[in-house]
Amino acid sequence: MPSNFVHRRSFLQRSACGFGSLALTDLLLRRPLFAREPTEEKPLQPKPTHIKPKAKRIIFLYMKGGPSQMDLFDYKPALVQGHDKPLPYKLPSLEETVGLDDTKLMGPIHGFSHRGDSGLYMSKLLPELGKHADEMCVLRAVQCDSPNHGVAERQLHTGNLFDVTPSMGSWISYGLGTENQQLPSYITILPGEGERNYSSCFLPAIHQGTAIQEVGMTPGRAPIRHLKDTAVAEDVQRKRVDLIKALNREQLVRLESDQQMEGVIESFELAFRMQTETPKLVNLSNETQATKNLYGIDQTDTNQFGRQCLLARRFAEAGVRFIQVTLNGWDHHNKIREGLPKMSRQCDKPVAGLLTDLKQRGLLDDTLVLWGGEFGRTPHAQFGDGREHNPHGFTMWMAGGGVKGGIAHGQTDDFGYHAVSGDVHINDLHATLLHLLGVDHERLTFEHHGRPFRLTDVAGNVVSDILI
Amino acid sequence: MNVATCLIVVFVSILATAAEPSEKKVNELAKQKFFESKVLPLLKSKCYSCHSHDAKQAKGGLVLDSSEGWKKGGGLGPAIVAGDPDNSAVIQAVRYNGLEMPPGEQLEDSEIQILVQWIASGAFDNRETLSTQPAEGALWALKPISNPQPPKVNMEKWLFDSVDSFILAKLEQNDLVPAIPADKYAWLRRVTFDLTGLAPTPTEISDFVADSSESAFISVVDRLLDSPGFGDHWARHWFDLSCYADVQNNTLIGDTWRYRDYVIKAFNDDKPFNRFIHEQIAGDLMPFDSVEQKRELMIATGYLSIGPWVIENYIKPQLAADIVDHQIDRIGRTFLGQTISCARCHDHKFDPIPTRDYYALAGIFHSSLTTKHTGPGVWSSIIEHELPALPIDDEKQSARQRRQKDLELELEQLRAEMHKWYRTFPDSTDANVLISSQGMAPNSENVKYELSFDVGPTVWAAAEQATRKGDSILIELIDAAGEVAKRIETFPHQWAAEKENPSLTKNVSSYVGNGKGMLTMRITSGNPGNKRFAGSIDNIEIRSGDEVYVQEDFDEPVDAPLRGKQAHTGLLVLAQVNYDNWKGLGINHSHAVEISPGNLAIQIFSGSRTIFKELEGDTEEATARLAKAITTATRIKQLKIELNNLAADKQPEYAMSMTDIPQPLDVNIYRRGDFNLLGEQVPRGVLGLTNREQRLVVPTNQSGRLQLAQWLTADANTLTSRVLVNRIWHHLFGRGLVSTVDYFGVHGQRPSHPDLLDFISTRFRVDNQWSVKQTIRQLVLSNTYRMSSMGNEENTRRDPDNILLWRMNRRRLSAESIRDAMLQISGTLDTARGGSSLGLELEGNIRGAGGDVNPPTWGGKIAQYVKNRRTVYQPLRRHPPSGDLEILPVFNFPHPNDITGARPQTTVATQALFLMNAPFVKAQATNLNLRIHQKSGNDESARLQLLYLLVTGRPPSESEAELSLRFLDSLAMRDNNGIVNPVFRRNAWEQLCHGLLVSNNFLFKE
Secondary structure, X not given: OOOHHHHHHHHHHHOOXXXXXXXXXXXXXXXXXXXXXXXXXXXXXXXXXXXXOOOOEEEEEEXXXXXXXXXXXXXXXXXXXXXXXXXXXXXXXXXXXXXXXXXXXXXXXXXXXXXXXXXXXXXXOOHHHHOOHHHEEEEEEEEOOOOOHHHHHHHHHHOOOOOOOOOHHHHHHHHHOOOOOXXXXXXXXXXXXXXXXXXXXXXXXXXXXXXEOOOOOOOOOOOOOOOOOOOOOHXXXXXXXXXXXXXXXXXXXXXXXXXXXXXXHXXXXXHHHHHHHHHHHOOOOOOOHHHHXXXXXXXXXXXXXXXXXXXXXXXXXXXXXXXXXXXXXOOOOOOHHHHHHHHXXXXXXXXXXXXXXXXXXXXXXXXXXXXXXXXXXXXXXXOOOEEEEEOXXXXXXXXXXXXXXXEEEOEEOOOOOOEEEOOEEHHHHHHHHHHHOOOOOOOOOEEEOOEEEOOOOOOOOOOHHHEO | OOHHHHHHHHHHHHHHHHHOOOHHHXXXXXXXXXXXXXXXXXXXXXXXXXXXXXXXXXXXXXXXXXXXXXXXXXXXXXXOXXXXXXXXXXXXXXXXXXXXXXXXXXXXXXXXXXXHHHHHOOOOOOHHHHOOOOOOOOXXXXXXXXXXXXXOOOOHHHOOOHHHHHHHHHHHHOOOOOOOEOOHHHHHHHHHHHHHOOXXXXXXXXXXXXXXXXXXXXXXXXXXHHOHHHHHHHHHHHHHHHOOOOEEOOEXXXXXXXXXXXXXXXXXXXXXXXXXXXXXXXXXXXXXXXXXXXXXXXXXOHHHHOOOOOOOOOEHHHHHHHHHHHHHHHHHHHHHOOOHHHHHOOOOOOOOOOXXXXXXXXXXXXXXXXXXXXXXXXXXXXXXXXXXXXXXXXXXXXXXXXXXXXXXXXXXHHHHHXXXXXXXXXXXXXXXXXXXXXXXXXXXXXXXXXXXXXXXXXXOOOHHHXXXXXXXXXXXXXXXXXXXXXXXXXXXXXXXXXXXXXXXXEEEEEEEOOOOOOEEEEXXXXXXXXXXXXXXXXXXXXXXXXXXXXXXXXXXXXXXXXXXXXXXXXXXXXXXXXXXXXXXXXXXXXXXXXXXXXXXXXXXXXXXXXXXXXXXXXXXXXXXXXXXXXXHHHHHHHHHHHHHHHHHOOOOOEEEOOEEOOOOOOEEEEHHHOOOOXXXXXXXXXOOOOOOOXXXXXXXXXXXXXXXXXXXXXXXXXXXXXXXXXXXHHHHHOOOOOOOOOOOOOOOOOOOOHHHHHHHHHHHHHHOOOOHHHHHHHHHOOHHHHEOOOOOHHHHHHOOOOOOXXXXXXXXXXXXXXXXXXXXXXXXXXXXXXXXXXXXXXXXXXXXXXXXXXXXXXXXXXXXXXXXXXXXXXXOOOOOOOHXXXXXXXXXXXXXXXXXXXXXXXXXXXXXXXXXXXXXXXXXXXXXXXXXXXXXXXXXXXHHHHHHHHHHOOOOOHHHHHHHHHHHHHOOOEOOOOOEOHHHHHXXXXXXXXXXXXXXXXXXXX
16 A cells, blocks of 8 residues: 555545535425424434445446447447348337438447456457456446436436436435545536436435536636635635624524524535635645556546546545546447547546556455446447447446456347346346445435335346345 | 423424434335335235135135235134244245145245245235225315314404414414514515515615505505516416426427416416416317417417427337326326326325326326427427417508608618717727626636637628728737736638628637736727728637636627617627726727628727717717717617517417317326336326316317316315415415425325415415415415514424414525525616527527437527526526526526425535625626615715615614624725725725625525
8 A cells, every 4th residue: 555545545534624514404395394304413424234335435437428338348249240231130110210221230340359367358449448357247238218318317327217316326325424524425526517417306415416527637727616716815705704604693693593594604614614625635736647647647538537537536535435437428329430449548548547546555345336328329320330329238337346356247139239138227236236335225215205215216126146 | 281282292293203214114114115016916916816805705715905804814814924924824825835825826936935025024014004095184185175264362463364363373272472573674575575586675665664554564565466576486486386498408499488478477467376277288278269368378388388308209109108297297296286196107105096097187198299209310399389470450560561661761860870970080090999798707826718709701881991901800808907918819710801701710719817816808909000990709708617707799789688680780889898907988880790690790890099088978068979879879779679579570479389189089007107018998087086076077079188177176176276375375484384385195294274274275266266466465464474583482492393383484585586686686687578588599509400310409698688687587498507597506496307396495515605606696796886886975884774775675783884894994905005095995895795695684584
């Protein structure tokens, strides 16, 4: 373990942003208010688990757009053979489609090879990641229920297709609390548009994902929205906060105590502290050059995603419960021969670097890394040189905390279109993630609109075959 | 302890148990889930055919369709021993150990295991409560609405409205003392925000405080109910329930605003609410007297058309099923307080709503059209219908033509006048023209700004404005010291005048801040010697990352709104710049040139020193000339707007609206909600749970929407009016009499004042004839509403959560009220109302039109004429808003896909960050400071009074005044040379404005 490890970790754990008490009051008016709300003193305090956890935290590498499974992880000889031949299967009759007139099969765009002792088949587009084949647990038959980005994305993040419900990070934060009271329990790094996907929704607001919108590529830009007032000198800002507090106190003296108003007063003090402390969290300057190189931060292609992944490791190290890292650009409806290699280059080294780094710090044992998009793609071509969305059977993979390495679970048909065995529905995926964290998905519930809600709704089975 | 207190304690403690989901309850829920999802289906599919009441003869006397059944058992004794599977006859039988059940085909091991696990864990069985006879009292809301007499009270002089009797009676029963009345300032602010969503103005405050008569209260309420702000505010409550948004996903739908305006008008006209419901659900099926009414009825059904549809779903039957589901859900929650949607896949778990009833309703909506597959690609769109044209008789027609001619003539004359005026200015060699619509903020060290602008082609306007090769445009960023921090000179790509073939070229440049404070921008002719023409600029934008500091489209003159085409010469543009280091009023002669249909570039022509002098008003004559010019310019704009409107009148108009399909149909049950698994067919109809006697008869040639609407508002319906008046109560008192405002079912909260709820429901329906305004008027004039929000130690101890309303609840302003009132207080609220808010005429605001895969999307630019309007008139997307509208989600504005009767109210540090640092709030503080300085001259005490009246609705207390002045004095007054700088004092006032504007004094209604 590098000597500065403890130092850095304790720095991050100490940095006094007080996120742990970010949500000062949370009066959900739609919940019964007759009785005094049980105001938890520390809503993010670590909570006991239902079963013994295998992983303490999750890093979710979200590949937005839907990466092509048959070009990256799901090697299909029949598809190689069938390249440019008419479809051996029928397209679903109820679906309105576009760009699929006279569509033909399209073989993988790049070569595959066996990697690691386990000999997992992987595309040569992912040379660095291949070095970790023996740690990877590849799910080849994941399924979701919608072929539309927005809906599938919502299902992946919240378990739910249509209703407005909390995201899995929020559920996990709600169920488990977090190890570090000074940081948010749930952080999402460069999420782009899609606030719904990290929303706490009807869960208390403290479980909302905190969006990091800057990873140190634009000097001076704040990592969190509205963090700074750069036009006003800091001492004036301090005086202004004191003024606000004094005005609020004055009012309280007049009115008598009021829990909600006191919460507001406290929130200004916290916000002011966040202004000074938060930028330190995303400052990578005390990482060694070797570490930065490991993530590809020295190269243009991988600079941004490398920084995202390195931050993810720092947050994992500091005890954040759920960390999401988004890489957008996998939606290859056309020109996949250009687009996919480009995305693979951006992705390969940073992800491999993350696995290496977690491992060398002893963090991979209790950190679960999950990689995947909202769906996969079709074996047949769209617009001649692209692939259409495919929710029927696609690939995600996990590594680390509690899952078997070097295995592939589940199978798609000969062309990689539909799951045929070992299928893992999104609800199953969520049930499994919660299980690894020690949570019984059927018992993690929250009352809303007169009934208990859960991440897996009324479904979900733990995929026990992949567990250590 | 007396009886009343004892009751309260019991009451409160029961509820406390309900609010806190205990470990035990969580376990119960898990067991319930297991039973319902695993055990029950098994029993139903494998055992019921022989062992249920429905079976012709229960075999062996054993029935398994209730817990009573298995407890009693058959001829062989109890069938199940809870907790002991091995000794349960049922388990022995399914293991084929002795008995062999079910006969013929043994259960799978996994199925047997389910039964074993169930019995081992105690054989949870809640089927009594699953049946259609819920526990006595649970479904209070299904009992007929009574018309109780106001109860007798001791303190009769406290009563004003009958409502007060119900409230006071409970208080007296429980030894609680009602709070004293709020002071007049607090009451006025409360009622003004509650009725209009805005703050009272200083004049309104002083008028009310000066009027000591009792009728003062009544006239305030009547004034507020009559003001257009009432509809703006109460329509927004309705949109929280109706999933209104202006943009469908990100694709474009231009006509939602008609429904929005319809709702606002309905509230302002006090349309009887039963009529309002009928129109929204079935307007297209209702009779009409005039074209105007027909249009209104069509537009009203936008209520059902507009929603969070996944129109790109390429499995269209799924799309249809999801839309119908949402429509049912919306109607169920909004009007009935029921979660009907639960019955899509299975009978409702605890409310008496069987799946049959769901599909009876589904038939109604499947018989109505909402969307159709129109392309491009997989996309559907919401169906729009052309609105019948408003009748124009010949007389009107010719009047219009005359009007048009008159306007055109006047326009021509005024233009000539303006041209003449321009020419009176001598050309100057060092003219500057400034354009900056707002301050460019905070320029801290190392912050990188990106400046981008489109340079337009030039088109001749007049001979003397020909462009020469080498002419350029110069944009300079000026720092606080007045130094040029960055200079960008642009030689347009296509400088030559090509009227036939105009195009734009984009220029992007970056600047890294030096930490020296605010920046302003200056645009000048790049060639100082140029007497002619500087060039043209279309869009300018300065941003740092996502933060946009300056954005100017020039699609309209910057000083006043003007929509539509302006491809004419002779337009006057006034640009005002108000920053400390670059004061002045600039004027420039410019031409708006159409560079693509509907979009304009402004050509900046040289201004001159003379003009600046003139504008600074050095001479009386100059001042008068300028005033005349401004009047003329303003008139020109009005003329053009009117001309545009006249032209637009002839265009066909569309609205999203519903129609029935030609042959309405009944649908089959979708088993487990899956449209591929059809069950039995169900005739179209309504729920059986209320007004059962009024069975719905749907004519075969109609969808049934009209009958549904009438059923909702029938006297026998025990839910609709209760739910609606409870919503009104919720908005006025901060919590409904039933606190679960969207849910009146078995697991909902019971009313705190059941008699009162019935009394108001009856009064609303019968006496007030469904008048919302009358109902609100009665409630806000009550003494209950007039109580102060002050605490009282004894009362707090007895009823800490104020369930019985012994004082007013203190409430935070809603997100939109925070935004709207900030604009109002700072003097920048634009009171224009109605019409489309999407600014589709702006360049780039329609993106991707003509594609064959995706429909056009909305570019998200908010037009100047919309920007400062009230929130209800802002374009609402189903994505997180950006820019100034970012404030909305920060303060719990509901997501437009969600049905939100009661918004959650959270306090988090991100709100404080927003209030301290967001450009929107800072800009309002700046504007507010300007406003109070303009109004108060040098009198600081008067200024402070005004500031407090504006922001808090009352004068400052002595200690507040002292605190405020102390704050001002604490900030530096002198520059580095020790000289007192008045600008510093002014800046200190800005900080005070900011502080007060984000304090609880502003944020809360007392």
